[in-house]
Amino acid sequence: MSPQDNYEAVVANASDKVAEFDQGPKGFIGRFQSLLHRFPAAVSLIVLLVAIPVFGLLIDREPIMYSLGLVDLEDIGNSRYRFFSLRTLSFILEQVMIVGIVGAAQALVILTAGIDLSVGAIMVLSSVVMGQFTFRYGLPVEVAILCGLVCGGLIGSLNGWLVAVMKLPPFIVTLGMWQIVLAANFLYSANETIRSQDISADAPLLQFFGQTAMTIGGDESGRGGANFTYGVLFMILLVIILAYALRQTAWGRHVYAVGDDPEAAELSGVNVKKILISVYALSGLICAFAGWALIGRIGSVSPTSGQLANIDSITAVVIGGISLFGGRGSILGMIFGAFIVGVFTMGLRLLGADAQWTYLLIGALIIAAVAVDQWIRKVAS
Amino acid sequence: MKKLLASSALAIVAMSGAAFAGGHGTTACLITKTDTNPFFVKMREGATAAAEELGINLLTFAGRVDGDHETQVAAIETCIAEGASGILLAASDTSSIVPAVMEARDAGLVVIALDTPLSPIDAADATFATDNFLAGELIGQWAAATMGDAAADAKIAMLDLAVSQPTVGVLRDQGFLTGFGIDVMDPTRWGDETDPRIVGNEVTAGNEEGGRTAMEALLAVEPEINVVYTINEPAAAGAYEALKSVGRENDVLIVSVDGGCPGVQNVADGVIGATSQQYPLLMAALGIEAIAAFAADGTLPAPTEGKDFFDTGVALVTANPAEGVDSIDVAEGMALCWG
Numbered sequence: 001m002s003p004q005d006n007y008e009a010v011v012a013n014a015s016d017k018v019a020e021f022d023q024g025p026k027g028f029i030g031r032f033q034s035l036l037h038r039f040p041a042a043v044s045l046i047v048l049l050v051a052i053p054v055f056g057l058l059i060d061r062e063p064i065m066y067s068l069g070l071v072d073l074e075d076i077g078n079s080r081y082r083f084f085s086l087r088t089l090s091f092i093l094e095q096v097m098i099v100g101i102v103g104a105a106q107a108l109v110i111l112t113a114g115i116d117l118s119v120g121a122i123m124v125l126s127s128v129v130m131g132q133f134t135f136r137y138g139l140p141v142e143v144a145i146l147c148g149l150v151c152g153g154l155i156g157s158l159n160g161w162l163v164a165v166m167k168l169p170p171f172i173v174t175l176g177m178w179q180i181v182l183a184a185n186f187l188y189s190a191n192e193t194i195r196s197q198d199i200s201a202d203a204p205l206l207q208f209f210g211q212t213a214m215t216i217g218g219d220e221s222g223r224g225g226a227n228f229t230y231g232v233l234f235m236i237l238l239v240i241i242l243a244y245a246l247r248q249t250a251w252g253r254h255v256y257a258v259g260d261d262p263e264a265a266e267l268s269g270v271n272v273k274k275i276l277i278s279v280y281a282l283s284g285l286i287c288a289f290a291g292w293a294l295i296g297r298i299g300s301v302s303p304t305s306g307q308l309a310n311i312d313s314i315t316a317v318v319i320g321g322i323s324l325f326g327g328r329g330s331i332l333g334m335i336f337g338a339f340i341v342g343v344f345t346m347g348l349r350l351l352g353a354d355a356q357w358t359y360l361l362i363g364a365l366i367i368a369a370v371a372v373d374q375w376i377r378k379v380a381s
Numbered sequence: 382m383k384k385l386l387a388s389s390a391l392a393i394v395a396m397s398g399a400a401f402a403g404g405h406g407t408t409a410c411l412i413t414k415t416d417t418n419p420f421f422v423k424m425r426e427g428a429t430a431a432a433e434e435l436g437i438n439l440l441t442f443a444g445r446v447d448g449d450h451e452t453q454v455a456a457i458e459t460c461i462a463e464g465a466s467g468i469l470l471a472a473s474d475t476s477s478i479v480p481a482v483m484e485a486r487d488a489g490l491v492v493i494a495l496d497t498p499l500s501p502i503d504a505a506d507a508t509f510a511t512d513n514f515l516a517g518e519l520i521g522q523w524a525a526a527t528m529g530d531a532a533a534d535a536k537i538a539m540l541d542l543a544v545s546q547p548t549v550g551v552l553r554d555q556g557f558l559t560g561f562g563i564d565v566m567d568p569t570r571w572g573d574e575t576d577p578r579i580v581g582n583e584v585t586a587g588n589e590e591g592g593r594t595a596m597e598a599l600l601a602v603e604p605e606i607n608v609v610y611t612i613n614e615p616a617a618a619g620a621y622e623a624l625k626s627v628g629r630e631n632d633v634l635i636v637s638v639d640g641g642c643p644g645v646q647n648v649a650d651g652v653i654g655a656t657s658q659q660y661p662l663l664m665a666a667l668g669i670e671a672i673a674a675f676a677a678d679g680t681l682p683a684p685t686e687g688k689d690f691f692d693t694g695v696a697l698v699t700a701n702p703a704e705g706v707d708s709i710d711v712a713e714g715m716a717l718c719w720g
Contacts, residue, residue: 082601087627094626122521144476191417193589195643196618197650199431211621227626298589299622302615305419327562349598356583 018304035371037379040321041333043372047319048336048343057345059083060092082350086217086226093232096211096295096342098123099312100235100335101290103320104242105283106313107334111246112259112279113326114170115162118155119179119287120309125331126152126291130193131301134203141203149288150247155181156284160277178310189303196299209234231293235335238286243331255279260327316341319369323377340365398640407676408438409669409687410460410468412453414497416443419641419720420661421471424495427665428469435673438624440465450474457481460490467672468493469665471696475500475548483582491675493668493682496661497549498690507671507682508690509664513552513638514559516657517610519697519706520636521560523655524608526703527634532561537608538599539582540592540616541571543719550612553638557610580606592619600627614644619650641720642700648698655699658709664693 010368036042057064059082065071066079073079095163102119103154109116126148133144155177162173199206209231246252254275257265266272290309320337322329341362348358411428413421425441432439440463442456450473458481460468467490472478475497482492482504494505502508525532539557542550554571558564563576572582580603583595592611599606600623609624611617617637624630630652637644640658647653671682685692697706698714709717 026437085601087604088601091601095594095597186417191419191422193615193618193643195646196622197647197652212626229626294590297622298593298619299625300589300615300618302589304588304615346598346601349583350601352581 006208016351021368033121033376034319034379035087036376040323040328040373040376041330042319043369044336044340048307048340051343051347052241055343055351056083059347059350060191082308087348088350090226090228092339092342093226094229094297095345096338097231097235098290098294098309099233099237099316099341100338101293102287102309102313103195103334104154104235104238105286105319106310107322107329107331108255108279108286109170109283109321110259110314110317110322110324111255111326111329113262114276114280114326115131115174115324116159116170116280116283116312117174118159118177119283119290119313120306121178121185121304122152122155122284122287123291123309124303125185125188126288127294127301128189128291128303130206130292130295131199132189132205134198135198135299137193141205145205145292146202146338148291149156150283152288152291153281153285156287157277157281159284160280163280166277180354184310185303191303193303194301199295199300204294206292206301207299208296209293210299218375224358227294233295234289234293238289239331239335246331251275251278258326284335286353312341315366319362319365321369323373323375324370325377337369407436407461407673408440408460408465409520409672410440410442410463410465410633411665411668412422412442412456412460412468412712413471413495414444414447414473414600415449417620418447419638420496423719424471424661424665426660426694428669431666435669437669437673437676439669444473446586446625448473450477453478454481457485461470461488463487465490467493467677468491469495469668469672470499471495471497471507479504482678491672491681493671494558494690495664495668497547500548502689507684509636509668509671509682509693510690511659511695512692513554515660515692516638516695517553517558518560519556519657519695519708520610520638520655521562522706523560523697523699523703523708524610524634524636525561526706527654527701528608531607533581535561535608536603536606537561537563537579537610538596538603538606538620539571539579539593540585540599540611540620541582542587542610542612543584553612554610557636561608575707585612585694587613588615589619589622592616593623594619597622607633611635613637613639614641614647614653617644617653617656618647621647625709640714640718642695642718643720645698645711645713645714645718648700648714654701655697655708656714658696658698658714658717660693660695660717667691667693677681 063079064083105119106116129151130144130148133139133147134141159173159177162168163170202368207274210229212227213230213233214228215225254270257270258275262272298305316338317334320333322333343356344361415421426667431437444452455472468485485492491506494508496510498508498510499505541554551571555568557566566573581599583598585591585595609620611620614637617635621630634654637653637656640656643655646658674680682691684690697708699708700711702708
């Protein structure tokens with residue numbers, strides 16, 4: 001039997017692939033590019049995982065060498081770890097907390113191809129409402145907190161209505177709302193601070209997010225260890241819940257769809273207006289929670305705090321690889337972005353660098369992150 | 382619309398006419414950095430009360446935020462156009478404002494710098510301000526006296542205002558170190574000191590959030606910090622929260638400057654060990670009187686002897702007086718506090 005007639009053998013050697021798109025030549029970079037396309041949070045995670053050991057080696061060079069037995073204590077004078085310490089870890093967590101919570105609100109809005117410049121102002125006004133309702137009007141603290149949360153949710157809904165129904169550009173709507181809310185905050189509060197000591201005496205619930213939930217390490221009274229506050233736990237929980245909701249629920253898929261292409265989403269039966277309003281309202285509510293957490297962090301109710309929260313949250317979102325064009329990115333990336341800023345800030349301070357170097361590096365990271373985003377988008381097009 | 386404009390223009394003319402008829406025809410301007418900071422709110426109250434008493438027409442202006450230079454320049458131009466006799470100015474940008482100030486002085490107005498000296502200080506006709514160096518020196522002396530022998534190996538955190546090192550922040554910082562007995566090297570800059578007792582300098586923007594973050598950074602550098610200098614009382618309150626989070630709030634000495642009511646209350650509660658109190662009401666009232674005197678016979682206010690500005694006074698407020706350092710108690714501080 002000639003080989004040509006042996007159909008079975010030919011079939012066995014034949015390609016079993018069905019029709020497919022031509023992928024073109026794909027080296028390591030190409031595969032990396034499509035990996036990033038599928039996992040947009042990967043870039044920020046890699047930067048974070050590189051930054052931590054680099055800062056650690058720079059800052060704790062002496063104690064590391066001492067631990068390895070390479071130098072004597074007399075030669076270095078100090079064997080204490082400053083960066084790789086539980087306390088520094090808890091400080092970074094505490095400092096990232098507010099940006100992380102506000103960043104979650106910002107990430108939701110940016111996923112719909114919008115932007116929210118009013119997040120910080122909503123946060124501060126909500127915290128002022130919680131404080132003033134308790135101390136000026138004598139309302140029970142639970143009611144005052146509820147009023148603060150409702151206040152944040154309402155402002156967010158108004159943003160959403162103006163964007164979705166009135167069809168105004170999100171940038172302009174929230175730019176206006178930022179000014180309005182901030183002015184309302186100063187007018188209403190008369191810029192009066194409510195002291196931490198008064199709050200802990202009369203309404204400790206306002207400081208709930210600042211209380212220690214658990215302590216790791218340290219001596220028996222908890223000194224020297226890492227304190228994790230309820231605020232930090234709330235931030236982590238919030239991100240996990242939102243990550244789940246965005247991936248696994250119909251609402252979450254619709255948020256991505258609206259951000260990717262609102263007309264296509266509308267044609268596929270997504271109620272775009274409803275989704276947009278729900279996203280802005282939820283963003284406002286999360287900001288109000290951030291306001292509550294802010295009281296926990298700084299102890300007092302201070303109308304002047306949180307002035308840069310909108311910029312900081314956008315920074316975290318962008319470094320976290322969420323596309324400003326909407327529809328792509330992961331909320332986990334945002335939290336990695338926030339941690340990158342936190343690690344850089346603390347690391348550069350421990351290195352004794354001028355605070356301006358932090359801003360300079362963060363600025364470079366922002367531009368690099370957007371450049372990477374553009375590069376990744378080429379996979380899609 | 383035209384009719385509405387015309388009638389409101391008429392109303393404005395009528396109103397300014399009434400103002401002139403009511404007063405002596407003297408107009409004074411008060412230009413502050415912001416109108417949200419309680420310090421400047423109190424300053425405006427003091428100026429308004431003094432102006433009413435002397436029958437002076439007072440116009441008040443404020444920048445939108447600290448650092449809003451353009452609004453202050455526009456305000457000076459408005460005052461010149463208004464034909465005011467004098468301007469009380471708390472400048473946001475002490476050197477860039479000088480050309481506008483010169484324009485006002487050339488137009489025959491007296492310009493008095495309040496709280497913040499211009500650079501150079503003689504760009505204004507006079508300066509009414511707190512002696513910020515002395516304010517710092519008092520808390521430095523108090524901290525050193527309170528610690529006694531332990532001051533020799535103190536671990537000091539310096540919580541300053543801003544990286545741009547505005548003069549008020551530098552004066553307080555360097556005053557504190559001088560009072561504590563530390564060589565300040567160049568007295569026009571903070572952060573160049575080499576004394577090993579200083580753990581580090583961090584900036585706070587003068588608010589609670591900045592105070593806490595800055596304190597955390599310094600605690601990461603040196604967990605055994607036992608003296609904390611703060612630029613103002615909100616920063617001190619933030620630093621206290623950071624210390625509380627690591628269980629060290631009771632064995633650290635915090636000192637501050639300002640004398641606002643929440644700050645003095647914090648002294649009473651033991652959050653702040655001592656604070657240097659300044660007097661914005663007095664500053665503004667004296668300023669209005671100086672403008673009235675200038676409008677009447679052209680006299681210019683003279684600076685305090687031995688200083689290049691008029692010192693409106695400072696007092697140390699503490700519940701634990703230290704030997705050899707003059708201070709007032711908390712009750713007196715409460716009676717004099719602002720904001």
